[in-house]
Amino acid sequence: MNNYNKRDNKSLNYEKFHTDMSGFVNSNNITSPTNYLVTTSTKNKYTYIFEKDKDSWEMIYKWSCTVGKASTPTIKGVFSIGTKYPAIGDDNSSVKYAINIVEEYYYHSIIYNSTGLSIKDDRLGVAISHGCIRLATSSAKWIYDNVEEGSTVIIN
Numbered sequence: 001m002n003n004y005n006k007r008d009n010k011s012l013n014y015e016k017f018h019t020d021m022s023g024f025v026n027s028n029n030i031t032s033p034t035n036y037l038v039t040t041s042t043k044n045k046y047t048y049i050f051e052k053d054k055d056s057w058e059m060i061y062k063w064s065c066t067v068g069k070a071s072t073p074t075i076k077g078v079f080s081i082g083t084k085y086p087a088i089g090d091d092n093s094s095v096k097y098a099i100n101i102v103e104e105y106y107y108h109s110i111i112y113n114s115t116g117l118s119i120k121d122d123r124l125g126v127a128i129s130h131g132c133i134r135l136a137t138s139s140a141k142w143i144y145d146n147v148e149e150g151s152t153v154i155i156n
Contacts, residue, residue, distance in 0.1 A: 012078070017156050018043045025050055025057045032152035038081070038107070038143065039154045040133055042067045042074050045125045047107070047135060049143070061142070064124040066110075066134035074131050075105050079153040084144050093120050097140035101133075101153055109137040 016024040018041050030037060037050040037057055047065045050057035068074035082100035088108070089095060094116045095108040111121040111134070121128075124136060133155075135143070 012154075014156055017041060021046075021048045021062075022050075022057070022059050030057065030152065030154065033080075034148045034151040036147045036151045037154075038147060038151060040065060040067070040074070040156075042076065042127075042155065045127070047133060047139070049147070061139070063135055063139045065139075066124050066129050067127050068129050068131040069127050072130045074129070074133060074155060075102060076155050079155070081143075081147055081149050081151040081153060083149065086144075087116055089114055089116070095132075095134075095140075096137055097144035099140070099143055099147070101155070104131070106132045107135060107140060107143055108132055109140040110134055 012028050016027065021039055021041065025037065025039065035052040038047065040047045045065055045067055047063050048059055049061040051060050079101050085098040087094055087096050088098045091114055094112045094114055096112065096116060098106045098108040100106055110119060112118065113120050124134065
Protein backbone atom coordinates (compact mmCIF):
# COMPACT_ATOMS: atom_id res chain seq x y z
CA MET A 1 0.00 0.00 0.00
CA ASN A 2 2.86 2.41 0.72
CA ASN A 3 4.23 2.45 -2.80
CA TYR A 4 4.36 5.09 -5.45
CA ASN A 5 1.06 5.61 -7.16
CA LYS A 6 0.69 3.85 -10.51
CA ARG A 7 0.74 7.26 -12.18
CA ASP A 8 4.29 8.40 -12.91
CA ASN A 9 4.79 11.60 -10.97
CA LYS A 10 7.02 12.96 -13.78
CA SER A 11 3.98 13.03 -16.09
CA LEU A 12 2.27 15.63 -13.90
CA ASN A 13 2.51 19.32 -14.75
CA TYR A 14 3.64 21.00 -11.51
CA GLU A 15 3.46 24.57 -12.87
CA LYS A 16 0.46 25.49 -10.66
CA PHE A 17 1.45 23.37 -7.62
CA HIS A 18 2.69 26.19 -5.38
CA THR A 19 0.34 28.92 -6.70
CA ASP A 20 -3.03 27.26 -7.46
CA MET A 21 -3.43 23.82 -5.85
CA SER A 22 -7.02 23.38 -7.05
CA GLY A 23 -5.88 24.23 -10.58
CA PHE A 24 -2.98 21.77 -10.29
CA VAL A 25 -5.19 18.94 -9.10
CA ASN A 26 -7.99 19.46 -11.62
CA SER A 27 -5.85 20.31 -14.68
CA ASN A 28 -3.81 17.12 -14.17
CA ASN A 29 -6.90 14.93 -13.82
CA ILE A 30 -5.51 13.42 -10.62
CA THR A 31 -7.16 10.18 -9.58
CA SER A 32 -7.58 8.56 -6.18
CA PRO A 33 -9.18 5.20 -5.41
CA THR A 34 -11.17 6.97 -2.67
CA ASN A 35 -13.16 10.20 -2.47
CA TYR A 36 -10.18 12.01 -0.91
CA LEU A 37 -6.89 13.41 -2.15
CA VAL A 38 -4.15 14.92 0.04
CA THR A 39 -1.47 17.30 -1.28
CA THR A 40 1.34 19.12 0.49
CA SER A 41 3.42 22.04 -0.76
CA THR A 42 6.82 21.84 0.94
CA LYS A 43 7.56 25.33 -0.40
CA ASN A 44 4.45 27.01 1.03
CA LYS A 45 4.17 24.62 3.99
CA TYR A 46 0.49 23.87 3.51
CA THR A 47 -1.40 20.59 3.35
CA TYR A 48 -4.60 20.53 1.30
CA ILE A 49 -7.50 18.11 1.53
CA PHE A 50 -9.66 17.57 -1.54
CA GLU A 51 -12.96 15.74 -1.81
CA LYS A 52 -14.30 14.28 -5.04
CA ASP A 53 -17.25 16.28 -6.40
CA LYS A 54 -18.63 14.57 -9.50
CA ASP A 55 -15.82 14.98 -12.09
CA SER A 56 -13.57 17.37 -10.19
CA TRP A 57 -11.86 17.87 -6.83
CA GLU A 58 -13.10 20.43 -4.33
CA MET A 59 -10.65 21.77 -1.74
CA ILE A 60 -12.27 21.35 1.68
CA TYR A 61 -9.26 22.18 3.91
CA LYS A 62 -5.98 24.08 3.71
CA TRP A 63 -3.80 23.68 6.79
CA SER A 64 -0.44 25.13 7.76
CA CYS A 65 2.11 22.37 8.28
CA THR A 66 5.72 21.80 9.22
CA VAL A 67 7.96 19.99 6.76
CA GLY A 68 11.47 18.55 6.78
CA LYS A 69 14.49 20.76 7.31
CA ALA A 70 17.20 20.98 4.61
CA SER A 71 19.28 18.18 6.14
CA THR A 72 16.25 15.84 6.47
CA PRO A 73 13.84 16.91 3.71
CA THR A 74 10.30 15.68 3.25
CA ILE A 75 10.05 13.08 0.51
CA LYS A 76 8.46 14.27 -2.75
CA GLY A 77 6.33 12.29 -5.17
CA VAL A 78 3.00 10.54 -5.59
CA PHE A 79 2.10 8.13 -2.80
CA SER A 80 -0.91 6.67 -1.05
CA ILE A 81 -2.13 6.78 2.53
CA GLY A 82 -0.83 3.75 4.39
CA THR A 83 -1.22 2.32 7.86
CA LYS A 84 -2.56 4.63 10.56
CA TYR A 85 -1.44 4.65 14.19
CA PRO A 86 -3.25 6.43 17.06
CA ALA A 87 0.16 7.44 18.48
CA ILE A 88 3.85 6.68 18.01
CA GLY A 89 6.84 7.77 20.00
CA ASP A 90 9.90 6.96 22.08
CA ASP A 91 11.35 7.85 25.48
CA ASN A 92 11.70 11.53 24.49
CA SER A 93 8.61 12.46 22.51
CA SER A 94 5.45 11.26 20.84
CA VAL A 95 2.99 12.24 18.14
CA LYS A 96 -0.70 11.57 17.71
CA TYR A 97 -2.64 10.37 14.66
CA ALA A 98 0.32 9.13 12.60
CA ILE A 99 -0.62 8.35 9.00
CA ASN A 100 2.10 6.57 7.03
CA ILE A 101 3.01 7.97 3.62
CA VAL A 102 5.98 5.73 2.77
CA GLU A 103 8.86 4.21 4.77
CA GLU A 104 9.42 6.39 7.87
CA TYR A 105 7.52 9.41 6.48
CA TYR A 106 4.22 10.32 8.12
CA TYR A 107 1.56 12.95 8.45
CA HIS A 108 1.12 13.43 12.20
CA SER A 109 0.33 15.87 14.99
CA ILE A 110 2.65 18.40 16.55
CA ILE A 111 5.22 16.97 18.99
CA TYR A 112 4.19 15.90 22.50
CA ASN A 113 6.25 14.62 25.43
CA SER A 114 6.71 10.85 25.77
CA THR A 115 3.43 10.44 27.67
CA GLY A 116 1.47 12.46 25.09
CA LEU A 117 0.12 14.71 27.81
CA SER A 118 2.01 17.96 27.20
CA ILE A 119 3.09 19.73 24.03
CA LYS A 120 6.83 19.85 23.34
CA ASP A 121 6.80 21.66 19.99
CA ASP A 122 3.71 23.15 18.36
CA ARG A 123 5.38 25.14 15.59
CA LEU A 124 3.71 24.99 12.17
CA GLY A 125 4.61 26.69 8.89
CA VAL A 126 8.35 26.02 9.22
CA ALA A 127 10.89 23.51 7.91
CA ILE A 128 12.21 21.84 11.09
CA SER A 129 11.09 18.20 11.05
CA HIS A 130 13.10 15.07 10.30
CA GLY A 131 11.02 14.65 7.13
CA CYS A 132 7.52 14.03 8.45
CA ILE A 133 4.69 16.49 7.88
CA ARG A 134 3.41 17.90 11.16
CA LEU A 135 -0.12 19.24 11.43
CA ALA A 136 -2.23 20.73 14.20
CA THR A 137 -3.50 17.80 16.27
CA SER A 138 -7.09 18.44 15.13
CA SER A 139 -6.00 18.36 11.46
CA ALA A 140 -4.02 15.13 11.86
CA LYS A 141 -7.03 13.60 13.64
CA TRP A 142 -9.30 14.66 10.76
CA ILE A 143 -7.10 12.82 8.23
CA TYR A 144 -6.81 9.84 10.59
CA ASP A 145 -10.60 9.65 10.99
CA ASN A 146 -11.70 10.44 7.43
CA VAL A 147 -9.11 9.73 4.72
CA GLU A 148 -9.04 6.04 3.88
CA GLU A 149 -5.92 3.97 3.37
CA GLY A 150 -5.04 3.96 -0.32
CA SER A 151 -6.06 7.59 -0.91
CA THR A 152 -3.67 9.44 -3.22
CA VAL A 153 -1.05 11.76 -1.69
CA ILE A 154 1.04 14.22 -3.71
CA ILE A 155 3.97 16.02 -2.07
CA ASN A 156 6.17 18.52 -3.89
